[in-house]
Amino acid sequence: MENISKIWLGPLPADSPYVKPFRMYYVQNGVEKNWDLLKVHDSVAIILFNTTRQKLVLVRQFRPAVYHGVIASKEGSFDNVDLEAFPPSIGVTLELCAGIVDKSKSWKEIAREEVLEECGYEVSVDRIEEVMNYRSGVGSSGAKQAMYYCEVTDADKVNSGGGVEDELIEVVELSLDEAKKMVQQGAINNSPPSCLMGLLWFFANKAPANA
Numbered sequence: 632m633e634n635i636s637k638i639w640l641g642p643l644p645a646d647s648p649y650v651k652p653f654r655m656y657y658v659q660n661g662v663e664k665n666w667d668l669l670k671v672h673d674s675v676a677i678i679l680f681n682t683t684r685q686k687l688v689l690v691r692q693f694r695p696a697v698y699h700g701v702i703a704s705k706e707g708s709f710d711n712v713d714l715e716a717f718p719p720s721i722g723v724t725l726e727l728c729a730g731i732v733d734k735s736k737s738w739k740e741i742a743r744e745e746v747l748e749e750c751g752y753e754v755s756v757d758r759i760e761e762v763m764n765y766r767s768g769v770g771s772s773g774a775k776q777a778m779y780y781c782e783v784t785d786a787d788k789v790n791s792g793g794g795v796e797d798e799l800i801e802v803v804e805l806s807l808d809e810a811k812k813m814v815q816q817g818a819i820n821n822s823p824p825s826c827l828m829g830l831l832w833f834f835a836n837k838a839p840a841n842a
């Protein structure tokens with residue numbers, strides 16, 4: 632699925648459209664301090680439940696930042712990344728459908744577009760319910776993410792999803808039992824906290840009574 636043949640690192644270009652590094656200075660308790668931080672885009676994430684199939688709809692994809700994090704934790708070398716020792720699959724995540732807020736559209740509209748692009752379901756914004764807002768990366772970016780919930784049916788499926796342009800995203804359907812195991816076992820599959828929290832919210836608020 633990843634189909635990755637080479638990986639290397641380089642310095643961050645100053646005009647990156649995704650990440651801008653800064654040092655913030657402040658005086659606290661009369662002491663001057665500073666903090667190194669990253670400006671990144673805010674984002675949306677959507678808990679998708681297919682009621683026809685009684686399946687939660689998630690996405691699998693290769694995440695460069697996760698791949699980097701896994702190798703860094705194992706003190707692997709980035710000088711010449713050994714794809715045999717560190718296969719790209721170690722950087723694959725299972726997540727909620729999500730997207731960055733990089734357009735001047737409503738957040739719900741961006742969520743609607745991500746559901747269509749990544750998962751292939753065509754829904755109207757009025758079917759998307761607000762769940763909660765939170766800030767992630769509190770030590771590095773403090774970016775906001777808005778979480779939504781949307782129920783879909785097989786009749787809403789208009790394409791196979793998978794993302795736009797060069798994105799390689801696999802749509803994954805989890806049974807209620809599989810999703811429950813995921814939250815009971817914790818972060819297997821490199822799943823981010825937002826995914827685990829979204830599934831917990833689903834089981835607390837939306838899952839069928841017998842789930």
Ligand SMILES: O=c1ccn([C@@H]2O[C@H](COP(=O)(O)OP(=O)(O)O[C@H]3O[C@H](CO)[C@@H](O)[C@H](O)[C@H]3O)[C@@H](O)[C@H]2O)c(=O)[nH]1
Nearest residue numbers: 649672673674675676726727728729730731732798823825
């Ligand atoms: O350095 C980068 C960063 C992004 N992209 C592109 O921008 C897209 C952004 O994807 P999108 O689907 O809009 O957002 P996500 O990558 O799904 O990320 C969001 O959802 C994640 C899961 O909740 C959060 O962890 C992230 O912070 C949040 O931005 C990517 O697919 C790439 O095409 C790049 O090409 N280079």
